[in-house]
Amino acid sequence: MIHPLADCKNKNIPESTRVWQFCVVFENCQIGENCNICAHVLIENDVKIGNNVTIKSGVQVWDGIEIEDNVFIGPNVTFTNDKYPRSKEYPEEFQKIIIKKGASVGAGSVILGGITIGEKSMIGAGSVVTKDV
Template structure:
């Protein structure tokens, strides 16, 4: 059984068992969300998005087309994902660059992740960091631009 708050706008039928989607969230029709996820209030998820199992997306996050989030990922409040390298009003790229977040990764509150980035398995992005380059597996990165300060394993 899944829980969709009465004040959420969930158009997708591709949502796994035991997932919760809270108030004022929007999930577009082609999005895929796995089992046992927690999509907090005021989250927006576009069509070309795949979210794995056991993922937490905290409030104030927008997940744009091309984003792939693997299992057991934590996304903190107000994390900002981007998918357009040269954004201009009413001018769209041929394709959007996606972001990939590998299993077990955690992204701290208010971090910004630029287009085309991969965040490695079990890595951690510190709160407020600006991720401009791929993050290696098991790395902890902080700052602007985010730099590796140590490894978890």
């Protein structure tokens, strides 16, 4: 189900996945079965999202992020993919973030680029993750 007020360019989203209003979903991302993409979420092109993933409102999933199966991303989680961001200057390659199967990332957490969050890890609300967990 893709809400009529979502801007969804990707034509390969499974019917079991729900994309709610005011989401922006780029054309070349990969999104699995039975996901719930809540309102006001942005998903860029070079993104892989597994099955049974929940992404709550206010999350931007930038290029280079991989989210495996059964992951929960709380509201207003912030991901970064550029260690030294500058306006209109882009790195040759964005930093990767991998969130392994069954992990949960609490509301308002900040996940820096280059990080792997391990299988079934629990990141508490408001955390700043600067190294692998």
